Amino acid sequence: MMQPPATDLESAAVLSGSLAASKEQFGSSCPKVAAELTANLKHRMLKENGVNTCTKNGTEKSKEKHESNGHTEEIPENGDCPPTKKLKLENNSFPNKPWKLRAVLGEDALLPVPLVKALAAQIINKKETSKLIQKLNEVLPLPSLQHLKRVKSSKDYILLLLWPLSSTSTCPLQNCDKNQAARDNSPADIDPAAVQSRLVAAGVDPSVFSENFRVERVAEFAPLTRRQFDMLKADNSYWPCNFHEDKYFESLVNGSHELWSSSNHDLQEGYMLRATSYYPQSGGVVVDPSTNMIIAEGHGTQGHPLHHTVLNLVDLVARSQGGGALQHTSSLPTFNYTKELGSSGKSSRNGSIDENEEDEKPTTSHNHLKRFGSIAQLSTVPKTGPYLCTGYDVYLSQEPCHMCSMALIHMRTRRVFYSSRSRDGALGTSDKIHTLHGLNHRYEVYAGILHDQDKDKDPSQLRDCC
Incomplete structure (x- = not known):
């Protein structure tokens, strides 16, 4: 279950500062985003001041709601609320949205x-x-x-x-x-x-x-995309070559994958709102896409060169699996994680151990890898549970640096979503680490959620990862 943060004046002060900063950041350019972010932060302030807005018996629940195309989807505030079910793809209903999701692909797929x-x-x-x-x-x-x-x-x-x-x-x-x-x-x-x-x-x-x-x-x-193949054939000196279209990869190139659907747009925006709610600090959220459950959320911390957002998230995910090494991730009220597995044996999402569960049955995180095709080289989920972020998606307010990008590889992350580019970003700005050959694991990268594209035009507006 999502561990509730401690209630103290320091926590309230942090969130109050975040509320004011979020209005300053998004108020003029994205009024809708600012309104939703303000509501989210007020909810967190009420929660951390002792107001229980979600109870196990279901008498009172507080959830973030996002309306799109006549329907409302709900994102639980914490692990005590029942997780939302996986949303099905509407009939090719890809919305017109103020921000556009973009797959960050390698140069070998973008250039002729x-x-x-x-x-x-x-x-x-x-x-x-x-x-x-x-x-x-x-x-x-x-x-x-x-x-x-x-x-x-x-x-x-x-x-x-x-x-x-x-x-x-x-x-x-x-x-x-x-x-x-x-x-x-x-x-x-x-x-x-x-x-x-x-x-x-x-x-x-x-x-x-x-x-x-x-x-x-x-x-x-061999050409990787239909566009590359067509460009080769258009040349008079074209020498025939083999081209086997990868429909999944092509859907990421042209934006026809269900990641661009209206329902997934709402989920992505909701998770990124939580990641950006720590502004001016960079924040992040780890999500299990098979259940849409938030596994961990936190932010970068000052005073140590290694305590970037991603490194803190690593420790929070480890705590959800019975580990954890950084002392501050267990003491700061702005860090939250969901208890995933018990200390021994297997457990369900609510933390109870199932004695009758067969040893050979794969975990939920493994099952969703079969349902959602991926170009990434994914690791197998152990029978005892996932290794750190195996099969999980990570949402970050800022593009991660080289250190954080490599940490995401070692965490066996499934997909990485980030909102804004960073001056030292290694997943699109200064490098594309996830496309390098020789890696023992690969994850997919997507950018642009809640991102003001005008800021990219002025490099001086870019900030560091953490």
């Missing part, structure tokens, strides 16, 4: 596919094509260009790809200089005798090819 040089030969007898393809795949494989078709055919000729000429990429299609492209395809630097000698050494009869060898510009890697 770079091109590299490869050597091709014209086949004299077209009937020998199948036999030559089989032979070349055996003796001259293309491990770095397996996404390419070995053959490029037209009415007048058939070209067969022999081997790559250089690992250096040429210019992307949309920015490519036409004269440079012509020089790239020029056979002037090709020594036919050297090519034929290499073919003989590989056991291929060079007489089956014309001596007019050609330099082709081919895709360095």
Whole structure:
């Protein structure tokens, strides 16, 4: 259950300051956001001054409400309130909203596919094509260009790809200089005798090819999006390549995934309102998306270089699982967490241990990974419960720095949502750590919730992570 904060004057003073600061931050640009944030903060002030607004017997409950398209969704204030059920996607009802969710993707998915040089030969007898393809795949494989078709055919000729000429990429299609492209395809630097000698050494009869060898510009890697594939095909010198559309990834690119639905928009806004309620401090919320339950919420603290929002959230989540190491996360009234698992055995979301539960039954957090497809490399949830943030979503008021971004990787986070860019942000501003190769875990990143886009135009307006 959500641990209630202590009631003291210091807590009331902190929240009063946050209330005034939130009005100053959002009042002029986002009056609706300011109103909802003010109501949220007043509710927290009442709660921390001894007003019990949510009881277990259900006689009195206080919840945040968000209205959209004629329906009202409720977000529990604390763990004592029953968690909301997972909302179903309306029939493609993607709302027009004052802020727009944006998936933070890698450059290899956003930019045109770079091109590299490869050597091709014209086949004299077209009937020998199948036999030559089989032979070349055996003796001259293309491990770095397996996404390419070995053959490029037209009415007048058939070209067969022999081997790559250089690992250096040429210019992307949309920015490519036409004269440079012509020089790239020029056979002037090709020594036919050297090519034929290499073919003989590989056991291929060079007489089956014309001596007019050609330099082709081919895709360095397989296109990741439909847009990249269409750009490749639009070029006159296009060499055929394989493209298997990933519908899930494409839905993140074009914003058609259910994350952009009206119901999820309301949930995202509600969680981010809680994260931004700690302003001027940066705040964060950890959510179990399978139940929409808030696992932990807190903020960055002064006086120690490591006590950023994410690091404090790590400790709060650890406390929800019976651990925790930082003393201040258990003493400050502005830190809250939900007790997830008992000290031994398994437990349900209300903390009671089920003695009859089968050992092989996966946890709830594991089940939702099957329901919600993800491009991220997700870790398996242990039978004894999740490891820190495995399967959880993290909402942050500020883009995390490099230290916090790596902590989110080690926490096995599922998705990260942040509102505002940071001067030292590592998930879109100065770096994109979540897209690096070689990581043993990946999470998805989304930005823009409750974010004033005009602030991005002036770099001086950006603040640090914590």
